[in-house]
Amino acid sequence: MSQPWTWPESEWRGYVNKVRAGQPLKAAWPDNNKIAVALSFDSDHETIPLRDGETSPGRMAAGEYGARVGIGRILNLLEKYGAPASFYLPAVCALLRPDESKTYVAAGHEVGIHGWIHERNSLLDYATERDLMLRAADVLEKTSGVRPVGIRTPSWDYSPYTLQIIREMGLIYDSSLMADDEPYELIEEGVATGVVEIPVEWIRDDAPYFTMDRFNSIRPHTKPRDVLEIWTDEFNQAYKEGGVFQLTMHPHVIGHRSRMVILDELMQHITSHAGVWFTTHAGLANHVGKQLKNSK
Numbered sequence: 540m541s542q543p544w545t546w547p548e549s550e551w552r553g554y555v556n557k558v559r560a561g562q563p564l565k566a567a568w569p570d571n572n573k574i575a576v577a578l579s580f581d582s583d584h585e586t587i588p589l590r591d592g593e594t595s596p597g598r599m600a601a602g603e604y605g606a607r608v609g610i611g612r613i614l615n616l617l618e619k620y621g622a623p624a625s626f627y628l629p630a631v632c633a634l635l636r637p638d639e640s641k642t643y644v645a646a647g648h649e650v651g652i653h654g655w656i657h658e659r660n661s662l663l664d665y666a667t668e669r670d671l672m673l674r675a676a677d678v679l680e681k682t683s684g685v686r687p688v689g690i691r692t693p694s695w696d697y698s699p700y701t702l703q704i705i706r707e708m709g710l711i712y713d714s715s716l717m718a719d720d721e722p723y724e725l726i727e728e729g730v731a732t733g734v735v736e737i738p739v740e741w742i743r744d745d746a747p748y749f750t751m752d753r754f755n756s757i758r759p760h761t762k763p764r765d766v767l768e769i770w771t772d773e774f775n776q777a778y779k780e781g782g783v784f785q786l787t788m789h790p791h792v793i794g795h796r797s798r799m800v801i802l803d804e805l806m807q808h809i810t811s812h813a814g815v816w817f818t819t820h821a822g823l824a825n826h827v828g829k830q831l832k833n834s835k
Contacts, residue, residue, distance in 0.1 A: 558702055560718035561726040564735060564827035565782060573814030574778045577737065577785045577823050578624040579714070580613060581691065582606070582639070584791065586629040586657035590693075602791055606636055609794020614646055616799065620806045622817040625714075627653035627691040630675040633682045640683035649819035650683045651714075652676055654693035661692075665700040672704055688821050691715050695739060702727050705734060712737055712824035714785075721782050722827045733831050735824040737785060743773055744787040749798065767801040771808055778812060783823065 543551070568575050585602035588594070617624055626643045628650055633640050640650045654660060655671040663671070672690070680686045689712040692701060696715065702725060705713055712735040713725065725734045741747050748761040770786065777784040793802055809815055818826070 557699065557728060558697060558716070559726045560716075560736070561724035561731055562830075563719065564722040564724060564830055566827045566830065568781075568814075568816045569826065570816070571814065572816035573781055573812070574774075575783045575816050575818055575823055575826075576622070576774075576809060577783060577818055577820050578617070578622060579691070579785070579787050579820060580624060580626050580793075581653060581787060581789050582610065582626050582628045582632055583653070583657055583789055584629075584632045585635070586631050586654075589631065590657045590659070605789065605791030605794055606632070606639065609790030609792075610639070610642075612794050612799050613788075613790055614642070616803060616806065617648070618646065619803075620810055620817075622806070623647050623649070623819050623822070625649040625651055625689075625820040627651045627714075628679060629653050629655060629657045629693070630678040631656045633678050637682045640679060644683045644685055649689075649821045650679055650685060650687060651820065652679065652687045652690040652710075657693045659694050660701060661694040661696040661698045663698055663700075665698075665704075668698055668700055669704045669707070672708065676708065688712070689714065689737075689824060691739070702732065702734070706732055711735060711828060712820060714739055714820050720777070720780075722823065724831060731831075733828075735828050735831070737783075737820050737823060739785065739787050742769065743785060745792045745798070746789055749792050763797050763801045766798075767805055770805055774805070774809055784809075785820075 582605060584606045585599050588598035626648055628640055643650050652675050655675050658671060660668055676687055688710060690705060690710055692715040714737040716736055717738050717740055719738050722735055722737050725732045725736050748766050749759045750757050751759055774784045
């Protein structure tokens with residue numbers, strides 16, 4: 540590839556306009572609620588090291604913790620507060636533990652696509668990415684009993700083909716991009732797609748604060764209570780604005796004792812407010828997506 544400063548205007552505009560944020564999809568919430576709260580968990584378990592060919596028992600055990608310990612704590616906490624959530628599950632995890640996705644659905648939660656083996660989807664060619672996404676959807680449908688309607692890409696990013704494949708699969712939403720605090724419609728090369736984006740953000744993700752890798756510079760750098768303060772401030776501002784508070788967590792990360800304490804305290808804070816609508820990402824996408832249907 541040539542150096543970016545040598546690109547003609549048509550080239551850099553093409554990259555910028557490949558996928559853009561379209562119309563905002565902020566809505567009045569059901570039952571006159573003040574805020575929509577969309578909790579999510581990326582149940583990656585062993586797939587992150589597997590994706591990179593790291594197969595040592597230590598790496599497998601660190602991922603296994605999420606399924607063995609973290610999930611139970613998370614499900615108990617969600618039940619305590621009556622909060623539905625969305626769980627994004629790589630297909631390999633669903634195949635390793637076929638009952639896991641059934642457990643989510645039985646408890647009133649959503650299961651969404653999260654790749655095959657947490658592959659770096661943004662680096663894949665069209666045929667490979669499409670094959671993995673379709674096979675992942677089939678596995679989740681078979682293990683959970685429900686066909687997924689949304690995706691969170693493993694890379695939190697797109698290849699040049701991702702949105703095209705999302706549209707071909709008829710998915711109603713994605714939750715991988717970061718162009719807004721609130722949901723919006725995805726635009727592909729200037730064309731409105733009808734696909735709802737529920738944006739994520741590293742601020743509202745447990746991994747950047749707590750991830751540990753002994754062989755490089757990645758170390759937990761934030762105290763759990765400092766993270767609680769950040770997330771509480773994010774919720775408070777969303778509440779003032781009448782918007783969406785979206786949060787992403789990982790069972791093998793948030794599921795540890797001291798971190799579950801702050802998640803419990805966050806839930807106490809959220810539920811102390813009147814007018815909170817807890818919803819899955821699919822529920823949120825269906826609600827705000829009505830604007831798209833009404834505008835056509």
